[in-house]
Amino acid sequence: MSDQGSLRSTLHQRGMRMTPQRQLVLDAVRELGHATPEQVCRRVQGTASTVNITTVYRALDLLEELGLVRHTHLGHGAPTYSVEEHEHVHLACHRCGKIDEVPTELLDDLSRELLTRFGFVLNATHLALSGLCRNCRNTDVDAAEER
Template sequence: MSSGPDDLADRLRGSGYRLTPQRQLILRAVEELGHATPDEVLARVREQASAVNASTVYRTLEVLQELGLVRHTHLSDRAPTYHSTREPEHFHLVCRKCQRVRSVEPDVATALVATLRSDHGFAVDLGHLAVFGHCLDCSPGETS
């Protein structure tokens, strides 16, 4: 499920960037990790290239997002979390107690998306949506 180097190189060149080994490593790390903060991406990249620094990871994630290769959402009140756009479109459910994150298909929100469009003239970008609450395992008074 990773982007081929030729595809990445073409997209970068088309936007005036070069394909560097660091950019390849960073995109591969995002794809392998699924949902990852910049620090988690940095840790993964440093397993293969210890000379990569945090500012390179942050700048590269911004470039990859501009190119539409990664997206970010806020799954906590800390750093953004990035995921590959090669993953199917989804939104996120985040348990405030155990921090578990579940990816949910957009079909689950069809009625909400339709209502927001028709009643409020608003087109939803579900890829950035994170819904916070408690999973059934952590909900007070709930049994699983």
């Protein structure tokens, strides 16, 4: 079934109707990979100039409720949305803002430890870790060596 057919079917099952705006928002998230609501809005407005940011936020909320997109906080500012099947952990440099992606499997040991010790099931697909990227860390090391 097509993405549009799947969305239409899911909405119909919940007594909701398919709108062009909802489809445009989902398409924009898929095309952009990771995007803030403002970035999604700009992409949608390239096709439908009358769509406003409020409509985009409502569509994103609904799409997340339906399990078609999810959001992650990658530091300060607006959340970033991606499609549900897009699974990885984000590494967010709190100095330069660079975002890297690593496989969720890197957290398997932590996931097992959390389950064993605390009964907690980690959802690593909705996770951003904050720290320093290699370049910023190397800059710190270089500066320390110059002193």
